[in-house]
Amino acid sequence: MTEKLFYEDLYAREFDAEVINQAEHDGKFFVTLDKTLFYPGGGGQPCDLGFIDDVEVLEVMEDGENIIHVLNSEIKNKNVHGVLNWDRRFELMQQHLGEHIFAGMLYNLHGLHTARMRIEGDNVSIDVDSDVGEDVIFEAESAANEAVWKNIPVEILYPSMDEVKKFARKLPPEKSTQPIRIVKIEGVDYVPCCGVHVNSTGQAGLIKITSFENHKGGKRIYLKSGKAAYRWVKSVYDEVRKAESELVCGYEGINEKILNLKTQIHNLKITNENNTERFLKPIAENLLKSDSKIIRHVMKNSTQDEIKILFRLITEMNHEVSAMLANVDENSGGVFLMFGCNRENKNFDVRPAFKKAIEILNGKGGGSSFSCQGFGKGDINSALDEAEKILR
């Protein structure tokens, strides 16, 4: 049986212990100590990492009464010294308490239950079992930070089951036979939890919601606390500063500047389309002068948009024809193909002809009976000759 030193002193970073068992499996060593500071993980919190006698601890897990440390090489001594990766552990304790405070506020303010909590790297997520609005989420975030500033101590209690049932935000698993460990923050939260946490709300630091999404009829909320929250705020600010510099404004002006740019881009697109149409219209009219039901035209070094506009003009001006249009990029030798007709015209199915042409061009593409597009490379004239035979 391993003595759980991590519950006795949450801030201890090093310890001495005795090896009571060591087993090798697949090149890894599974070491059981008589006592340990390494938290084995649980309740959504990952396990601690660090070193035992200069051998790196890869994973820690609970096996009944024992705690097993997984190492990649053998421990030589019977008496060993363990050292936690303290920065990692402290951040996990901050993140975990931050989650308790936030979940406690959701419960206190709106009676909301959180189903699942998970800490993965810098990311903490919790699932709320009802579809809460963002006003509720940010109200709880604000209340959680108020609780941080009050610097309320965290108490660990082992009360009777009656008390647990009376006060707890959620109940422990039914089959639990051990005394129920309650993490209590006066006025904020009272919940069963096996995890390790910082010992006052102040140490959780900033609690910040970073995003939320719909999840199984409820919401999955992502939040960060302490150092992880600080890192996130810093990275967001770094991005904001780049935008400020590009847009030549303070952060308050970024949104307005972006909206203005979007309007400008939209207007330019319309102007550009009108100009393109103006220059392509005579080409379309000229192509439609022939009596042929098949309009065939190859452009050079045009854009895809230009081909698409020419296609639209031809098939709008004459509903009876089908068009085989191509653009050849003389630099790369690449070909953009567009075959089709007016969508009201049921006399044509351009797919077999398009398929033949794109095959000859070793290309890829597809579409519907009245519109196909694709890319290839090769002799465009022989591809169109073969396609035209099929279309006739």
Ligand SMILES: [Zn+2]
């Ligand atoms: Zn917890």
